[in-house]
Amino acid sequence: MVKKISFSHLLLPPKLYCFVLVYTCLEVLIMDKVTVKIMSYSCKMVDITEEGVSLVEDLYKRRQPLPTMDAIYFIQPTKENVFIFLSDMSGRSPLYRKAYVFFSSSIQKELVAQIKKDTTVLPRIAALSEMNLEYFAIDSQGFVTDHERALEELFGENVEGSHKYNACLNTMATRIATTFASLREFPYVRYRAAKSSLDVSTVTTLRDLVPTKLAAAVWNCLAKYKSTIPDFPQRETCELLIVDRTIDQIAPIIHEWTYDAMCHDLLNMEGNKFIHEVKVESKDGKQKTEKKEVLLEDHDPIWLELRHAHIADASERLHEKMTKFIMKNKAAQIHQSSR
Known part of the structure; x- marks a missing residue:
């Protein structure tokens, strides 16, 4: 029997309702650093324990074998995480009886193929699914993508040719897109174009292209959802507006009195x-x-x-x-x- 933890009190009203599947027969929940933060923003420990999960573990720490118990993996779809998961469940003595694996965002085909190659792990996987739940609900009115160094990585002095620039944009785009996946909304993605597109004499920098590149990356993620997520809209249902600070330079120095x-x-x-x-x-x-x-x-x-x-x-x-x-x-x- 499947039960769900409802996070309907979070995020943007009225339709942003997120669910994490929790099986009543499972007792071990394993997460990484990012998914722990996602879960802590979304629910309390008591919400998890009420669904039958008695033990929460860190993916990166050494864990005690519990071969008579099943486990939920709620992790990011990274190479390192997949490697650790395969190490847990492969061989003659896996750490757990069965594994229910939920990825916080879309997983690469290469990593899926890597999981399929391990013939000892496949029979022990009870579920393998993309949750598309990789954003941080700070309150009932909004969420963040959790990039404390985004200002430096996107608008710093040495962004030209920096791999951090693209990595930051891609991660932000993925997390924004997972929000729309939870909403089951397919937005028109609108963005503020760089000034150089209007004035040929203006030199374009990577800083000027942040809204353009972020919009393109978000759109690419959403386009994949159309064919991979059941009941995902096939036509645009809302609007997403992407701008940068240049449209409102005074806001950062205005003090809030709330x-x-x-x-x-x-x-x-x-x-x-x-x-x-x-x-x-x-x-x-x-x-x-x-x-x-x-x-x-x-x-x-x-x-x-x-x-x-x-x-x-x-x-x-x-x-x-x-x-x-x-x-x-x-x-x-x-x-x-x-x-």
């Missing part, structure tokens, strides 16, 4: 986690300081309501909520009077 922006500016946060100290009374009556963690994410209704509000508006609304809470809560009233 509740979200102010939290990240003024608080010492690690990603979406804020650690603060509170004073609590111990059993012997003495006060001690404890550290508490707060996750500012879509599971927090207050954060979801106020994150995009102006800080002044958010402050007033928080004050109103606190006042109402104290009026209804006797413990809060006693605590306030004691202060």
Whole structure:
């Protein structure tokens, strides 16, 4: 029997619903560094364990053999990952009984052929599928492709002839395309052309061609989906607009005054986690300081309501909520009077 974890609370509404197949009989989930981040953005550990997965493993770490258990591999379709997978499942003593393999994006034909060559592994593969799930849902309104050095690799001084330039663009294109695969949307891909296409006297650089090259790479991925993904639209259903910073040079220096922006500016946060100290009374009556963690994410209704509000508006609304809470809560009233 197959169950699915629904990520319908993530990403762009109203139609971006992503599913990861999880089989109730499977108990080991194996991921690499990228897919771990994808999963951590999408669901919590409790969501995974509720589907019958009792153990989550790192693909690159040495793992204990569990020959009586089946395993799910949710990994990127790279040569290194495929090699490790084949090492796990080949020979007389594989690490697991059966393997359900899900790739985060499209896999090359050469790697599929490499898997087929290993006759000891083939009977042990229960599923082999492309999930097309390689983007990072930061909140209910958007996602990122997770390229911290994209500005340097695409617009730096030494981009001419750099392999990092093409690698960055191709990875971004793949991850953007997997989003549309999840949406089952086939977009018109529109982009801002380089100025040289309009003015012959202007010299074209690789920096000028970022929107053009990214649009072409995204389109190539989407064109493959038309023939490989069931129920994928055969005609365009929406629009994708690709531009670069040159269309709006003032935005990076404008300071945001939203509740979200102010939290990240003024608080010492690690990603979406804020650690603060509170004073609590111990059993012997003495006060001690404890550290508490707060996750500012879509599971927090207050954060979801106020994150995009102006800080002044958010402050007033928080004050109103606190006042109402104290009026209804006797413990809060006693605590306030004691202060």
